[in-house]
Amino acid sequence: MFPKIGILGGGQLGRMFIQSAMNWNVEVHILDPDPEAPCKDIATSFRVGNLTDEDAVYQFAKDLDVITIEIENVSVSALEKLQAEGKKIYPQPEVIRIIQDKRTQKQFYQQHQIPTADFRLIENATQLKDHLDFLPAFQKLGSGGYDGRGVIKLEDEFHLDRAFDAPSILEKLTDVWTEISVIIARNPKGEIAVFPPVEMVFNPEYNLVDYLLAPAQISHETLQKAEQLARQVITAFDMVGILAIEMFLTSTGELLVNEVAPRPHNSGHQSIEANFTSQYEQHLRAILDLPLGDTQIRSYSAMVNLLGEKDCEGEAIYQGLEEAIAQKGVFVHLYGKKYTKPFRKMGHITILDNDLGKLREKVKWAKDKVKVIAVGI
């Protein structure tokens, strides 16, 4: 009944997308380099292959109808070839090409008058000494960064020895009051639907979302500005699918686009239980050219990432799950990963509570109690 979907990448985002697609009997085929990827047992078909290998991607996708991604680091040339042959590729290859390099992504914002933190383009570590006036700043790798990797803070010239020696950007340190994420969807008809912004709290030790609160506790005016900015961004990209837009809210109330992900995103997991439509179903609707779903919240919520404990590597064990699920409004999602590593995303917990105080207490409780450790540690 529906077209056959292929996803480049078979991690937790693909897994939750498949869980959603199952409700409508939609076939979802997966390509992933890891034979033990989270999608392997639940995809309609699962193929092992390198996502940046043009031939592997082409061979995987040539008999499918709609191709999407759950990671940006894929062979865009294969997608362009498939698009030229009439396949629907959402997000479009040209969007992925811009986004997969933080340098072209930043230049895109500049060209489209999309507010973003000041930056400079850097080709290698040596060039950094010409930009000492720009420190303190974040150095971000142009490509290859993922899940907290590829970002480093350079306070002053004495930090230069830790810098990346690769094409990158130097991004001016901004006075960030809070970080929010706005997830927005657009279908081929051009219909747009925006999820209420969420507020992300990052762990200072590793550059990953620790937990989030939804919706973000920001003024109505800022909320409207954020939604408007999200519309501007997805329209500038002219893209189809889900786009997660991470924004800095500065202490002066300014919104700056930090970076975007043209796919379901860590900052939208809670939508499975907390919104009328989840980000996964919304992406499915968008790429199948169906009417977009209602994005309204059904409840205030929080989402806590279950990351592998710092010093643990090996077969995963989950502590505190039984206590967690004994509580009302607590939803546990594990991603089917057998092995844990420090800070590996192993699952998440969604917490629903319309009392914001209690919600924050439950977040604290969950962060203290639920741990992913390794066998024998």
Added chain:
Amino acid sequence: MFPKIGILGGGQLGRMFIQSAMNWNVEVHILDPDPEAPCKDIATSFRVGNLTDEDAVYQFAKDLDVITIEIENVSVSALEKLQAEGKKIYPQPEVIRIIQDKRTQKQFYQQHQIPTADFRLIENATQLKDHLDFLPAFQKLGSGGYDGRGVIKLEDEFHLDRAFDAPSILEKLTDVWTEISVIIARNPKGEIAVFPPVEMVFNPEYNLVDYLLAPAQISHETLQKAEQLARQVITAFDMVGILAIEMFLTSTGELLVNEVAPRPHNSGHQSIEANFTSQYEQHLRAILDLPLGDTQIRSYSAMVNLLGEKDCEGEAIYQGLEEAIAQKGVFVHLYGKKYTKPFRKMGHITILDNDLGKLREKVKWAKDKVKVIAVGI
């Protein structure tokens, strides 16, 4: 981390159970006679075999840890053998044995002072003429009835030629004001959790749930009585797992147990979106001896069965889905069945709306608009 679960039966109930079990990485293995059963692509393993064949059931289950069912018509002797070897069988074989025959089920209610409609035991059609004083009545087959089959109304002696010639019960026609269903769960520790009763509307033409409203619009007193009765029933069975208890509410306010199903049930589908815990996750919790989940509703809801249209047989086509999913609070579930038959359960629609009037309007709309027909018809 969790024990390996096996389910006898791989239809839509097994499918929705697996969708829920995925969130916790629980392995679910399936045995079903139909190689195209709804669970085939999403189970950890899928084996084709007859559920009433003792050896097939035993061979399927002997390397698993916890065995459950999604249909009562299974080899109880195989389950008894497995239980004797230390497997956990929930619901327990002795419970399935009582329930799988409506005759022993009715006698069980009688023995345990559980209110139920008056009945007589019938061995064959010839005996019916000794019970003309008991008509009008329903004749219900002792075993083998399922999904609306195996029940016939006998108004008077002129109806006897349509009677079943098999062991059955003759059940006194009751003055039914409405039919409700109470889903209750019990874990091995004896903890019990009751879902709020739902109100079922049956289609007069075929004996299947047409739609339901949750929670049932009954007085607080009746609601409490229904929940109390449900506790009495699951305790009398001493069972572990989910038990769906269908009750008649008579015009005089009496509650009579009609029949029970010791498994997830059609009358609990809406719990996926409408309650804090779904019936599927609750069954999972119960049979894994985990704390039971909160059964409270998150919203008023309705559930409309998507049944194959009367005159349609063949490859299924779904009409009106796009219009349905365009509406807020409408959730479509298709069961992955390629072929439709008259009244075959092909999917369901859950509708959330806290305005009961609008909820009823949306039910009417969905029943009118969404249809399952066959290719070429």
